[in-house]
Amino acid sequence: MKLFRLLPTLLFILFGSATFAQVKVTGTIVDAENTPIVGATILLENSENNFGKLTNRSGQFEIDAPSGNYNLEVRYLGFQSYKKSIEIGDGSTFDVGTIQLEAGTEQLQTVEVVGRVRKDYNSDYSFSATKIAIKNKELPQSVATVTKELIDDRLAFQLPDAVKTVSSVSATGLYNHYNIRGITQADDGQMLNGMRTRQYYFLQPITSHLERVEVIKGPSSVTFSSADPGGTVNMVTKKPLTEKRNSVSLTTGSFGTLRATADFTGPLNDSKTLLYRFNAAFQEADSFRDVVNNNAILITPSLSYIPNDKTSLNVEMIYNNAEGNLDRGQPIFGAINGEFDLNSTPITRNVGASNDHYKTKELIFMANFSQKFTEDFGFNAQFMKQTWDEDLAEHRVDGTAVDIDGNVIPTLARMRYDKRQQFWETDNFSAYFNYDIKKNNITNKLLVGYDATRWERKIGAGFLRARRYLTVDGGQANYDPTNPGNFQQMVVDGVTMPVPAVPHFNLENPFNGARNTNSYNLAELTIPANLNTSNGIYIQNQFKIGKLSALVNLRYEWFTDIFDYKNDEEEFKTSAFVPRLGVTYEITDDISAYTTYLEGFQPHTNTVSLSPTAEGFFWAASPSRFDPLESSLIEVGAKGEFLNGKIFANFAIFNVTQKNILLGDTYDLDNLTTRGEQRSRGFEADISGYILPNLQLTASYSYTDATIEEDAVAEFIGARIGGAPKHNANFWGRYDFNSISFLKGIGVGLGAQYVDERFTWYNPTYDTNRVLLPEYTIFDAAVYYKPSYMNMQLSLKVNNLFNDTYWLGGLNPSRLGPGAPRNILLNATYTF
Numbered sequence: 001m002k003l004f005r006l007l008p009t010l011l012f013i014l015f016g017s018a019t020f021a022q023v024k025v026t027g028t029i030v031d032a033e034n035t036p037i038v039g040a041t042i043l044l045e046n047s048e049n050n051f052g053k054l055t056n057r058s059g060q061f062e063i064d065a066p067s068g069n070y071n072l073e074v075r076y077l078g079f080q081s082y083k084k085s086i087e088i089g090d091g092s093t094f095d096v097g098t099i100q101l102e103a104g105t106e107q108l109q110t111v112e113v114v115g116r117v118r119k120d121y122n123s124d125y126s127f128s129a130t131k132i133a134i135k136n137k138e139l140p141q142s143v144a145t146v147t148k149e150l151i152d153d154r155l156a157f158q159l160p161d162a163v164k165t166v167s168s169v170s171a172t173g174l175y176n177h178y179n180i181r182g183i184t185q186a187d188d189g190q191m192l193n194g195m196r197t198r199q200y201y202f203l204q205p206i207t208s209h210l211e212r213v214e215v216i217k218g219p220s221s222v223t224f225s226s227a228d229p230g231g232t233v234n235m236v237t238k239k240p241l242t243e244k245r246n247s248v249s250l251t252t253g254s255f256g257t258l259r260a261t262a263d264f265t266g267p268l269n270d271s272k273t274l275l276y277r278f279n280a281a282f283q284e285a286d287s288f289r290d291v292v293n294n295n296a297i298l299i300t301p302s303l304s305y306i307p308n309d310k311t312s313l314n315v316e317m318i319y320n321n322a323e324g325n326l327d328r329g330q331p332i333f334g335a336i337n338g339e340f341d342l343n344s345t346p347i348t349r350n351v352g353a354s355n356d357h358y359k360t361k362e363l364i365f366m367a368n369f370s371q372k373f374t375e376d377f378g379f380n381a382q383f384m385k386q387t388w389d390e391d392l393a394e395h396r397v398d399g400t401a402v403d404i405d406g407n408v409i410p411t412l413a414r415m416r417y418d419k420r421q422q423f424w425e426t427d428n429f430s431a432y433f434n435y436d437i438k439k440n441n442i443t444n445k446l447l448v449g450y451d452a453t454r455w456e457r458k459i460g461a462g463f464l465r466a467r468r469y470l471t472v473d474g475g476q477a478n479y480d481p482t483n484p485g486n487f488q489q490m491v492v493d494g495v496t497m498p499v500p501a502v503p504h505f506n507l508e509n510p511f512n513g514a515r516n517t518n519s520y521n522l523a524e525l526t527i528p529a530n531l532n533t534s535n536g537i538y539i540q541n542q543f544k545i546g547k548l549s550a551l552v553n554l555r556y557e558w559f560t561d562i563f564d565y566k567n568d569e570e571e572f573k574t575s576a577f578v579p580r581l582g583v584t585y586e587i588t589d590d591i592s593a594y595t596t597y598l599e600g601f602q603p604h605t606n607t608v609s610l611s612p613t614a615e616g617f618f619w620a621a622s623p624s625r626f627d628p629l630e631s632s633l634i635e636v637g638a639k640g641e642f643l644n645g646k647i648f649a650n651f652a653i654f655n656v657t658q659k660n661i662l663l664g665d666t667y668d669l670d671n672l673t674t675r676g677e678q679r680s681r682g683f684e685a686d687i688s689g690y691i692l693p694n695l696q697l698t699a700s701y702s703y704t705d706a707t708i709e710e711d712a713v714a715e716f717i718g719a720r721i722g723g724a725p726k727h728n729a730n731f732w733g734r735y736d737f738n739s740i741s742f743l744k745g746i747g748v749g750l751g752a753q754y755v756d757e758r759f760t761w762y763n764p765t766y767d768t769n770r771v772l773l774p775e776y777t778i779f780d781a782a783v784y785y786k787p788s789y790m791n792m793q794l795s796l797k798v799n800n801l802f803n804d805t806y807w808l809g810g811l812n813p814s815r816l817g818p819g820a821p822r823n824i825l826l827n828a829t830y831t832f
Contacts, residue, residue: 023066023091023093024062025062025063025065025095025096026062026095026096027042027060027096027097027098027099028058028060028061028097028098029042029074029099030059030099031100031101032100032101032102032644033643033644034100035643035644036055036057036059036060036693037076037079037101038056038120038690039055039119040055040061040075040101041054041074041076041243042054042055042061042063043071043072043075043243044072045070046069046070049065049066049070051063051064052244052245054245057690057694057738058693058694062788065088067088067089067090068088069085069087070085070087070088071083071085072084072086072096074099074101076101080101084096112127112133112236112239112314112368113306113370119149120149120646120689120690120696121147121698122646123147123212124137126143126145126216127194128194128214128216128223129143129216129223130223130540130542130551131223131380131430131432131447131540132445136648136650137640137641137648138584139582140582140584140594140596140635141217141218141582141594141598142635142637142652144166144167144169144214144217144686144700145214145215146162146163146165146166146212146214148211150688151207153732153749153782153795154732154751154782155795155797155827157206157207157208157259158204158207159176159205159213159233160176160204162207163215163233165732165751166215167684167685167700167730168180168181168182168230168231168684168702169231170723170725170728170755171817172184172808172810172817173329173808173816174289174327174329175200176201176202178233179721179723179761180215180217180228180230180231180233181218181231181680181682181684181702181704181706182230182704182721182724183656183680183706183721183724184230184721184722184723184724185228185230186228186608187606187607188200188606189226190233192235192237192318192366193235193237193368193382194224194234196224197364197384197386198424198426199362199386199388199424200390202358203324203326203358204294205296205320205322206281206283206320208263208281209298210237211237211239213234213236215231215232215233215234216232216234217633217652218231218600218654219598219599219600219601220232220598221557221578221602222553222554222555222578222579225451225557226534226559226601226602227600229602229633229658230656237302238263238277239302239304239314240302240304241265241266241275241277242267242272243267244265244266245263246263246266246831246832247261247262247263247264247830247832248260248830249261249829250827250828251826251827251828252825253823253824253825253826254288254824255285255286255287255288255823256284256293257283259281259282259284260281260282261279262279262280262281263278263279264277264278264279265278272306275303275304275305275306276301277301278302279298279299280298280299280300281296281297281298282296282297282298283295287327288347288348288820288821288823289327289350290348290350291325291350291353291512292327292352294322294325295324296320296323297320298318298320298321300319301317302315302316302317303316310371310372310373311370311371312368313367313368314366314367315365316365317365318362319362319363320360321361322359323358323360324357324358325394326358326392326394327350328351328352328396328397328815329810329811329815329817329818330345330348330817330818331349331351331397331505331507331813331814332507332813332814332816333411333507334400334411335410335769340771340813342771342774344507345507347805347818349507351396351397351415351510351512352396353395353513353514354513354514355393355514355517356394356395357391357392357393358390358391358393359389359391359392360389360391363386364385364386366383367383367384368381368382369381369382376438377435378433379431379433379434380430380431381429381430382429382430383429384426384427385425386426386427388423388426389424390420391420392420392421393419395415395416395417395515396418397415398467398468399767399814400414401413401497401500401504402414402481402498403495403496404481404484404489404498409497411507412504412505412506413505414468415500415502415504415505416466416467416468416502417466417467417501417517417520417522418463418464419463419517420461420464420527421460421461421462421463423457423461424455424457424458425455427452428451428452428454429453430450430451431449431450432448432450433447433448434446434447435447441545442543443542443543443549444541444543445541445542445543447539448539448540449537449538450535450536450537450538453532453534454532455530455532456565457527457530457531457565458529459566461528461529462525462526463527463619464522464523465522465523466501466520468500468501469487469488469498470487470498470499470501471486472485472487474521476501476521487499501520502520527619528563528565528619529565530561530562530563530565530622531565532561532562532605534557534559534560534603535557535558535559536556536558537555537556538555538556541553547587548584549586550581550582550583550584551580551582551584551596552580555578555579556575557577557578557601558573559575559603559624561603561622561624563621563624572622572625574603574627576601579599580597581596582594582596590640590641590642591638591640592638592639594635594637595634595636595637596635597632597633597634598633598635599630600631600658601628601629601630602629602630603623603624603628603629604626604629604662605624607623607629607662608662611662617672623662626662626672626673627660627674629658629660629661629674631657631659633655633656634655635653635654636652636653637650637651637653638650643690647687647688647689647690648688648689649686650684651683651684651685652683652685653682654680654681654682655679655681656680656681657677657678657679657709658678659674659677659710660674660677661674661675663675664712673712675710675711676708676711677709677710678707678708678721679706679707679709680704680705680706680721680724682702683702683703684700684703685700685701685702686699687700693738694735694737694739695735696733697734698731698732698733699730699733700728700729700731701727701728701730702727702728705726706721708721712765713765713768716763721761722758722759722761722763723758723809724758724759725755725756725758725775726756728755729754730752730754731751732749732780733750733751734749734782735749745785745787745788746783746785747783747784747785748782748783749780749781749782750781751780751781752777753778754776755776757772758772758809759771760810760813767812769813771810771813773807773810774807776804776806776807777804778801778804779800780797780798780799780800781797781801782795782796782798783795784796792830792831793828794826795825795826795827795829796825797824797827798822798823799820799823799825800820803822804819805819806818806819807819
């Protein structure tokens with residue numbers, strides 16, 4: 001499918017929805033301190049017309065409407081609604097003046113059924129961290145949020161681009177994979193609206209359907225069941241709104257990038273009890289990397305039914321179809337005199353062939369039901385079903401090439417070819433009762449619930465593989481220089497070497513064209529079906545006495561893994577109690593201090609998919625035979641809200657430990673063990689919001705001392721954890737010229753990211769080479785133009801402004817993740 005096929009429809013929506021009016025209604029919305037309110041909803045209604053707008057960064061709005069009598073209403077979360085009847089005459093403009101909103105007493109919805117109203121870089125609440133609505137300043141844990149406004153301003157179309165502004169988060173390479181607080185992610189699951197999914201996301205997902213991305217720091221198994229020790233990335237989808245908002249967007253740019261998005265929401269009936277949202281995106285994008293692309297279609301409809309203030313139902317679906325290449329990274333020459341040269345190959349170098357492919361198809365259905373039986377007693381239930389299919393054909397580096405004596409040939413990469421298919425199905429269910437007690441200055445919120453997750457790798461999964469060297473009997477094996485007669489041999493440029501199962505890739509003279517895989521000696525391998533079930537019961541209590549509040553959780557989790565499901569089954573079971581204890585004290589109305597203790601629990605069935613160390617367990621045995629990965633967090637911090645909630649700041653000191661890490665030899669399953677232990681400690685700070693009415697920014701810094709405490713490789717003990725930078729700093733700011741008449745409508749954005757040096761993160765016992773990747777500082781810049789006469793914004797973004805060469809991260813010397821050179825994006829967004 002090509003983008004031009006969509007253009008007639010998009011242009012019809014874009015221009016056909018524009019209305020020409022006689023009178024321009026204007027005004028300014030401020031708070032009690034006369035600070036402009038950004039994103040306030042303005043409704044102008046009568047029996048014939050219905051108009052809606054949001055205030056801009058100066059708190060101003062403009063609505064084109066025919067003359068007549070109207071009801072004007074102004075709404076913004078946290079403030080009392082303003083209502084007034086007005087009569088618009090036949091003049092060219094009608095100014096309602098400055099409207100000052102008074103602070104309100106609105107309560108957060110119990111569950112997230114209606115979409116977030118505010119439109120800035122801050123989100124002052126979270127549902128997923130505790131399963132109920134809780135303001136971030138009351139939560140005794142660090143939670144960083146990337147809102148859709150920040151995503152849009154940065155043109156961050158992929159998840160790693162969105163979360164890179166968050167402290168203690170750094171990419172480990174070219175995938176949707178991170179090091180958080182010094183701990184490299186092991187779980188391939190993605191959290192979506194607080195529920196667990198299973199997918200690799202080797203192809204970067206589109207972000208157009210996301211309301212915000214939350215990074216919940218530390219192990220959160222008490223909430224999410226199996227959870228990574230460093231932190232959890234939770235994607236929150238856009239929900240329907242009670243007022244009409246529509247937008248379409250077109251983007252083009254470097255590397256053959258073409259994107260189109262549409263987002264429509266509003267009520268479906270006059271009583272606004274039935275709401276809808278429809279979000280869709282289309283992408284065709286190549287890469288600066290050789291023979292790499294990422295094409296995708298995303299469709300996400302949702303409905304909310306809210307008949308009264310006690311009952312709500314939300315249903316949504318996500319269809320994501322992506323096709324591209326699994327980019328395994330940049331290979332460099334083998335070590336020469338013990339040293340690796342990062343510049344021995346260009347950052348574009350990829351060993352893939354033009355006839356390689358990676359296709360994934362994902363379908364998710366989610367439903368959430370909430371019922372309040374009384375003002376104090378309620379029930380919530382949520383269900384999610386996900387299906388995920390994978391179709392892969394790839395060439396990848398399998399190690400170093402050697403001659404007949406076993407000497408490394410640094411300019412040749414030994415290759416491997418895989419052709420793989422998998423079919424996964426995931427079910428999630430969560431239900432809880434909540435009971436609130438309020439008496440004088442004492443508040444107690446009790447929650448009792450049950451979670452269940454079922455993940456099945458279905459029958460039919462398998463792959464064809466060619467790797468290593470060909471033996472004289474036609475088999476494939478690791479080369480043994482002490483027995484060269486057991487291997488087929490060849491002579492290339494006067495050098496005798498064993499014959500590889502897949503022809504070597506010449507790093508000096510690369511070939512990325514179509515390769516004849518029919519000539520490969522492909523082994524047929526089955527990926528046994530697998531069934532994993534997880535069940536948890538939990539109790540949570542948040543109580544507050546005056547300025548002191550505490551959050552106490554206890555979860556009991558039991559996990560079952562059935563390997564080779566419906567065949568020669570092996571069953572493994574494990575269980576654990578998972579606690580959380582956090583205390584928060586309000587120093588002032590705006591500043592609170594907190595401390596917390598958390599524990600984490602991960603069965604190894606959830607940790608091996610992204611761990612090449614345990615690759616053999618992907619198809620040969622169950623990793624649940626090992627003790628689960630256990631982790632803990634001690635955190636002390638402070639949070640503050642300033643300027644009436646326009647600026648949010650967080651500071652945290654943390655200590656994270658994890659043990660029972662799966663270590664050993666990929667090729668010898670009997671040598672795998674859970675001897676590993678790692679510790680990470682440091683501090684971090686985040687600040688975001690409106691410093692001035694026309695200046696919004698987000699900034700973060702983190703220092704992380706992450707060390708290996710126990711390892712199968714003695715030389716690694718005491719060394720830094722792979723993928724963990726000591727220092728990480730980020731900044732992004734947007735300034736709009738609202739006070740200078742000839743620059744009005746123009747804005748500028750500037751961002752910078754600094755990441756300290758860090759090692760590649762994969763080091764099996766049979767290959768301990770680690771590459772130290774250099775530190776880097778990258779600048780981005782943007783220019784925005786929003787004409788006053790129409791609701792369109794043009795954005796021009798330049799990434800890597802000074803065209804620096806840098807590496808995001810890397811698995812090993814054969815799989816480095818280079819960052820993109822200077823590239824440009826041009827975006828046009830029209831709202832109506």
